[in-house]
Amino acid sequence: MQLFRGLSGFSLTPTDAEGRVQADLLGRLLQRIQAAGVDSLGLLGSTGGYAYLALAERQRAVRAAVEAVGGQMPIIVGVGALRTDEALALARDARKAGADGLLLAPVSYTPLTQEEAFQHIAAVAEAGELPLCIYNNPGTTKFIFGEDLIARLALVPNIAAIKMPLPADGDFAGELARLRARTPDGFAIGYSGDWGAAEALLAGGDAWYSVVAGLLPVPALKLLRAAQAGDAAEVRRLDAAFQPLWHLFREFGSFRVMYVIAELLGLCQLEPPRPILPLAGEVRPRVEAALQGL
Amino acid sequence: MQLFRGLSGFSLTPTDAEGRVQADLLGRLLQRIQAAGVDSLGLLGSTGGYAYLALAERQRAVRAAVEAVGGQMPIIVGVGALRTDEALALARDARKAGADGLLLAPVSYTPLTQEEAFQHIAAVAEAGELPLCIYNNPGTTKFIFGEDLIARLALVPNIAAIKMPLPADGDFAGELARLRARTPDGFAIGYSGDWGAAEALLAGGDAWYSVVAGLLPVPALKLLRAAQAGDAAEVRRLDAAFQPLWHLFREFGSFRVMYVIAELLGLCQLEPPRPILPLAGEVRPRVEAALQGL
Numbered sequence: 285m286q287l288f289r290g291l292s293g294f295s296l297t298p299t300d301a302e303g304r305v306q307a308d309l310l311g312r313l314l315q316r317i318q319a320a321g322v323d324s325l326g327l328l329g330s331t332g333g334y335a336y337l338a339l340a341e342r343q344r345a346v347r348a349a350v351e352a353v354g355g356q357m358p359i360i361v362g363v364g365a366l367r368t369d370e371a372l373a374l375a376r377d378a379r380k381a382g383a384d385g386l387l388l389a390p391v392s393y394t395p396l397t398q399e400e401a402f403q404h405i406a407a408v409a410e411a412g413e414l415p416l417c418i419y420n421n422p423g424t425t426k427f428i429f430g431e432d433l434i435a436r437l438a439l440v441p442n443i444a445a446i447k448m449p450l451p452a453d454g455d456f457a458g459e460l461a462r463l464r465a466r467t468p469d470g471f472a473i474g475y476s477g478d479w480g481a482a483e484a485l486l487a488g489g490d491a492w493y494s495v496v497a498g499l500l501p502v503p504a505l506k507l508l509r510a511a512q513a514g515d516a517a518e519v520r521r522l523d524a525a526f527q528p529l530w531h532l533f534r535e536f537g538s539f540r541v542m543y544v545i546a547e548l549l550g551l552c553q554l555e556p557p558r559p560i561l562p563l564a565g566e567v568r569p570r571v572e573a574a575l576q577g578l
Numbered sequence: 579m580q581l582f583r584g585l586s587g588f589s590l591t592p593t594d595a596e597g598r599v600q601a602d603l604l605g606r607l608l609q610r611i612q613a614a615g616v617d618s619l620g621l622l623g624s625t626g627g628y629a630y631l632a633l634a635e636r637q638r639a640v641r642a643a644v645e646a647v648g649g650q651m652p653i654i655v656g657v658g659a660l661r662t663d664e665a666l667a668l669a670r671d672a673r674k675a676g677a678d679g680l681l682l683a684p685v686s687y688t689p690l691t692q693e694e695a696f697q698h699i700a701a702v703a704e705a706g707e708l709p710l711c712i713y714n715n716p717g718t719t720k721f722i723f724g725e726d727l728i729a730r731l732a733l734v735p736n737i738a739a740i741k742m743p744l745p746a747d748g749d750f751a752g753e754l755a756r757l758r759a760r761t762p763d764g765f766a767i768g769y770s771g772d773w774g775a776a777e778a779l780l781a782g783g784d785a786w787y788s789v790v791a792g793l794l795p796v797p798a799l800k801l802l803r804a805a806q807a808g809d810a811a812e813v814r815r816l817d818a819a820f821q822p823l824w825h826l827f828r829e830f831g832s833f834r835v836m837y838v839i840a841e842l843l844g845l846c847q848l849e850p851p852r853p854i855l856p857l858a859g860e861v862r863p864r865v866e867a868a869l870q871g872l
Contacts, residue, residue, distance in 0.1 A: 336661055367851055369595075424687050540688075
């Protein structure tokens with residue numbers, strides 16, 4: 285099991301316009317990820333639109349995922365919720381349903397203090413009784429993790445990993461060295477932000493939590509394996525082919541672009557949950573061109 | 579009716595630990611605000627913890643408010659939700675239940691574009707069929723309203739007002755002049771951020787959307803009436819008495835401090851919804867001292 289190491293592919297969660305999960309379609313998307321040999325599945329992450337789904341629909345998605353790929357690849361389930369009691373309930377339910385790991389972002393409305401985030405995450409880790417990855421995603425949660433908080437959380441039972449955003453200064457090696465010095469051996473430090481994955485992996489990051497691998501697992505895995513083999517030239521060659529797509533991810537947000545990719549691949553014709561708008565028609569040929577380079 | 583003008587007092591929403599609204603207690607809190615003669619009630623704003631309540635509980639809170647103070651003071655109901663369909667449902671329900679106005683923040687997980695916020699807010703304004711106040715609160719939503727977007731929204735039917743955060747540069751007069759030049763006559767521009775209210779009102783802001791007026795409506799109303807009378811010296815004298823409380827609001831967040839005030843006033847002994855933690859015991863004497871100056 286490569287939980288929290290290697291390539292984690294984050295899937296969209298197909299729903300109808302009312303937010304009901306389309307379980308069969310979800311299962312098919314996950315089987316594609318599994319068939320490519322990706323190390324783990326990221327279910328109900330930001331790409332999976334977890335924040336836009338009712339709790340019962342999130343629980344249905346977990347059951348559909350376990351049915352489709354359970355036992356064949358580790359399933360990491362996002363259990364973030366505004367209320368601690370809801371996050372606890374989601375974590376317990378995910379374990380009961382057969383998830384292998386949890387992913388938890390400190391989503392908030394009233395900005396959280398470091399202590400509030402600590403208590404929230406520690407409570408979910410205890411209740412979930414599964415390995416948990418801290419989801420550090422200031423782009424969506426606006427919560428800034430201090431390194432003191434990360435060091436403190438890394439000592440909590442069940443907390444096994446962190447998913448970091450790309451460092452603003454691009455200094456992956458420096459950040460990894462600082463975090464490694466303050467966290468126990470075996471605590472896994474991975475990165476999200478697909479356009480920075482190549483450098484994150486070459487600097488020694490333990491995992492790539494990848495949006496693109498949810499729909500294009502084959503080229504993403506090729507890049508990851510080249511990094512694991514220490515072949516920097518090959519990593520950069522593969523990353524260069526992704527550049528037009530990375531550009532679109534940064535311009536429009538990967539969540540919006542993924543819906544276009546899914547349609548262009550003939551997998552599903554869906555729209556993101558409103559208020560998120562589908563990308564305008566004129567962006568479509570640019571996504572098509574970006575895919576052709578891969 | 580002074581909807582979106584004058585003093586709007588924002589109430590806490592008392593709940594039990596599971597997030598069930600305590601309707602009787604809520605009614606009593608609202609009657610205190612009404613008895614003080616405050617111009618409008620802000621129900622289910624940030625202070626009311628709307629983001630932490632299930633939709634059904636929010637609907638129960640509206641019914642309890644209408645029962646307690648409906649027809650005696652205008653009730654403005656916060657209808658923000660991550661999904662547009664949920665915000666539409668809340669807006670329709672609030673009108674049916676007897677609300678007088680709506681307050682809508684573009685809460686988000688995936689950061690919204692200006693166009694997404696426009697379509698979201700315009701859809702709620704149309705469905706709600708009540709005067710709507712745009713809730714511009716980057717501290718919680720992280721959404722930044724461009725002035726172009728405000729100008730565009732101000733032309734949408736039913737959109738009657740905006741609740742602004744305190745300007746970073748403190749230039750209320752400049753901001754009000756710019757916004758007034760780009761919005762129709764009668765479009766009301768008010769402010770939240772209690773510690774900036776005195777200057778906002780003296781500069782000509784139409785409303786003070788006040789946290790403190792939810793529990794201390796009498797001194798807040800005195801300040802507001804002095805501003806309406808153009809008595810700057812009296813406004814500043816009254817504001818000075820609030821300074822120790824403003825300091826605590828800025829240090830700990832007004833949401834957390836309000837729970838302590840409610841307890842010190844003997845109104846209720848409640849805790850904020852987790853993950854928000856109750857303030858530590860050592861802060862309590864400071865809140866007590868701040869109240870004694872009022």
